[in-house]
Amino acid sequence: MAEAARTARMSRRTWLKMAGAGLSVLTARAADPLTVTFDGDNLRVSAPSLHFLAGKPLERLKNGDTVTYLSQLTIFRDAFVTPIRRNNIERFVISYNIWADDKFTVSVPGKATVQNLSQKATEAWCLDSLAVTASGLAPDTQFWLRFDLHTATQHDLDLVGDHGLNVTNLVMLLGRRPAAGSSWTLDAGPLRLADLVRTPGRGRG
Numbered sequence: 001m002a003e004a005a006r007t008a009r010m011s012r013r014t015w016l017k018m019a020g021a022g023l024s025v026l027t028a029r030a031a032d033p034l035t036v037t038f039d040g041d042n043l044r045v046s047a048p049s050l051h052f053l054a055g056k057p058l059e060r061l062k063n064g065d066t067v068t069y070l071s072q073l074t075i076f077r078d079a080f081v082t083p084i085r086r087n088n089i090e091r092f093v094i095s096y097n098i099w100a101d102d103k104f105t106v107s108v109p110g111k112a113t114v115q116n117l118s119q120k121a122t123e124a125w126c127l128d129s130l131a132v133t134a135s136g137l138a139p140d141t142q143f144w145l146r147f148d149l150h151t152a153t154q155h156d157l158d159l160v161g162d163h164g165l166n167v168t169n170l171v172m173l174l175g176r177r178p179a180a181g182s183s184w185t186l187d188a189g190p191l192r193l194a195d196l197v198r199t200p201g202r203g204r205g
Contacts, residue, residue, distance in 0.1 A: 034186035036145055038196040042131035045073065045147050046124070047186055053094070053104070053119045057151050057182065061096035061104070068093050068152040073132040076144040080187060084143075087132040091152070094122065137193055144189030151182040 035046045057067045069092045075085040090108060097103040097116065104122040107113035114125060130147075137143060 034145070034147055034188040036188050036191055036196060037199045038134060038193055039131075039199045041133065041135070043073065043075070043134050043145060043196075044128070044131050044199065045145070045186075045188075046127055047147070048124070050127075050184060050186065051119075051123060052149060052184055053123055061094065062098075064096075064098065066093060066095045069126070069149055070152045071126070071130060071147070071149045073130055074146045074148070075132060075134075075137075076146065076189070078144065079189070080144055080146060085132060087130065090130060092126045092129075134193060139194040140192055142190040142192055144187065145191060146188075147184075147186045149184045 033047065033049065037044050037046070052069065053061070057069075060067055071090045071092065073087045074083050076082055077084045092106055092108060094104055094106045097105065100116065102119060103116045104119065105113065105115045106117065106122050106125060108129060112129075117125060127147075132145075
């Protein structure tokens with residue numbers, strides 16, 4: 001009897017700890033929501049509460065280093081199990097202006113460069129630059145969307161190269177687990193094109 005009572009108490013304590021851990025995860029997700037919009041051609045995302053210019057990457061930037069982030073959007077036909085579409089992995093090369101007050105320069109190699117952005121504006125500009133085509137998705141079909149971002153290692157940059165990724169390198173990069181503290185993943189879904197806020201005039205990504 002005493003053993004049964006002790007087991008019951010241990011089970012209850014274990015359950016409470018697990019429930020507390022689950023609550024922490026849910027709170028973290030709620031604090032970093034991923035908003036998805038549709039511009040008529042592409043799905044686009046925003047995450048105002050996501051701050052990736054922080055911690056070690058920010059420390060590196062303020063020490064004069066350049067930090068490269070790799071990002072990708074993936075559409076799933078189910079709850080993050082079967083991917084059906086990905087945009088090309090995007091590179092954001094960020095540097096810090098030591099002569100200005102908390103201003104950053106960010107560039108997408110071969111596409112665009114912007115200067116003198118605040119930390120918040122830099123983060124928003126990067127996400128605003130991302131898009132994945134919604135071509136072929138029926139308005140009433142459910143899908144899920146995942147946003148991945150991580151700071152690039154030299155190995156990552158060697159895989160990406162100057163001309164993008166081939167299939168072999170793409171599989172290698174997607175299979176890599178980034179170092180702790182340098183990776184962010186935000187999920188949204190289930191979604192339907194018919195339910196999303198439309199943002200006309202954005203054009204194709």
